[in-house]
Amino acid sequence: MSLVIKKISLPLASFTLEMDLETRGRVTAVFGPSGAGKTSLLDLLAGLRRAKSAFIQLDDRVLTDTANGVFVPARHRGMGYVPQDLALFPHLSVRQNLLYGHKRADGANPLFSFDHIVEVLEIGPLMQRGVTRLSGGEKQRVALARALLTSPRLLLLDEPLASLDMKLKGRIMPYLTRIRDKFRLPMLYVTHDRWETLALADQIVVLVDGRVVQTGPVQDVFRRPASVVVAGLLAVETVQPGHIIRRVDELVTVAVGSIMLTAVEKNLPADTSEVHVCIRAEDVILLKGDAGVSSARNHLPAVVGSVTDAGPLMRVELSCGFTLTALLTKQACEQLALKPGNPVIALVKAPNVHLISR
C-alpha cells in the first residue's frame, strides 16, 4: 500500500489542518491529542469532507485532487471507515447492518466473503439481534465486520478502543491483529494510546494542532521523539532537564541534578549543552539486591515510591535523585515483591537515554 496525502489545507475551528504525508506502512497509527485534526483527516480520506486544497492518492488511484477538480465520491473510494461512535444503523438488525455494504463476488476474494468475516470476528451468535442490544465490544466487532464486507482497499479506524475499558480492550485487540494479519489490509489507525500503537502499528504519524510533527517507524519514533511535545504525547514517562558534562563522539555524559547518566546520541547539535533527558518506562530494568557487573551503563540506586496498575503492566515510580518511571509485567512485580520504600537498583542502557536539546 502506498498512501500519498499532499497539499492538505482544511480550516478547522481553531487551526488549519495542513499536512504532507506519504506512508507505506501496513498499519499506520495517526497519533495525537484529541482535537488535533485526526478525525478530520479520516473524513478527508473517506471523501466525507472537502478541503480547500488536497491531493490524496491510494496506490495508483487519485481520489482527490482539488487542483484538477478530481473528487471521487465517498461511495466509490473503497475505504472501510469505522468511526469512533461506530454509526451502526439502529433500525437494522446485525445481519442487515453487515449486508448493507456487502459487495458479493466482485473481485471474488474469498477472504472477504460473508462467512469468513463472520467467522473471524465471531459474529454468528449475534446475527439476529438488534444492534441496540449489543455490548460495547460486540458493537465494535459488528462495525469492523461491516466495513470489511465492502472489500475495502484501506481500513480507516477512528479510536476503535477508546470507549472500551482496559479489560475489553485486551479482548478486542486480538481481533484487530487478526484483521491485520489475515486480510493483509492496510489500516490507518487513529489513536492517542501508546499501548495500542505499539501493539498494532508499524508506522506512526504524530499530529498536533493539524500538523505532522514526526513520522516514521513506531519503534524509532518512540525511542527518539523529535521534540518534548512528542515525548510528552507518546508518554515517554521520564522527561527531565539535564546538562551535558562531556561528549566523546556519540557517547554523552549528562547530569540530571547530581545524578550522572550516560547516553548515546548522534543527532544532537554540537553546541548543545542544555537537554531534555527522555527515558521510556519500558527501558528501565529493576534489580533487588546487588547489581554486580552489568552491561547497562547507568546504575541508579533508587527507592520505590508507588506501584500502580497500568492495564497489562504495572507502573513503578522511583526516586533516584529525580523521578524515574518503570513499566514492569505483573509477574516481575510480584517476584520482586515491590513495596513503597523498598530500595532497588534501576538499570538503563546508554542507547535508551534519549537527549533532546532545549
Added chain:
Amino acid sequence: MSAEEWQIVWFTAWVSALSTLVILPGGLAAAWVLARYQWRGKTFVETAVTLPLVMPPVATGLILLKLLGRRGAIGGFLHDTLDFDVVYTWRGVLIALGVMSFPLLVRSARVAFEEVDSRLEQIARTLGAGNLRVFCTVTLPLASRGIVGGMLLAFARALGEFGATIMVAGNIPGRTSTLSLAIFQSVQLGQDANAFRLLGVSVVLAFAAVWSSEWLMRRKNR
C-alpha cells in the same frame, strides 16, 4: 343519522386523508431541504412555509380564492385552457385543506430529519450507497416516527378546517360541505340535535386517527 350526514362524514374523512397524501411528497422534500441545507434567504422560505399556520385561515382562504377563482392568475388559466374549475368544488376543499395543514407536516418532518444523525448517512455512503439509497434506507426509516406524527397532525388539522374552506369552496350541501361547516350551519339554523350528532362523529374520527397512529408506532418499535 341521515344519508346526507353520512355523506358529509365520508366526504370530510376522505378529502382530509387525500389532502394529507397530496402534500406528503412536497412536504417531505421541503422538510428535508430545510433540515439539511443552508442558503441565503432560507429564513424567507421558512417564514413563507409557516405563514398559513399563523395567518387567519379566512385571510389565507381569501388569497386562495383570488388566485384560484375564474378571474385569478391560476384559476383563470385552468378555466380557459383546461376548462377546469377549482373554486366551489371538492378540489377547492382539497386545496384549502392541503395549504392549511402543509406547515404542520413540514415542521414535524423537519425536526424528524434534523434528529437523524448525519454521521449515519455519511457512513452509509462509505458503504457504497448513493443519495437515493441513503435517503430511503437510513434517513426515512429513522425519521418515520416524526413523519407519521406530522401526517397525523396534518390530517387532524384538515378534519377541523373551517375558515379557508368556506372561502374557497363555500358550503354547498352534497358537494363541498364538511363536518365543521355542517356543524356551524346546524347551529345557525337552530338544529342543535344535528349539530350534536355531527359533533359525536368528529370525536370518534379524531380518536380513531390518534389511536391508529399510536398503534402503528408501537408496532413499528417492536
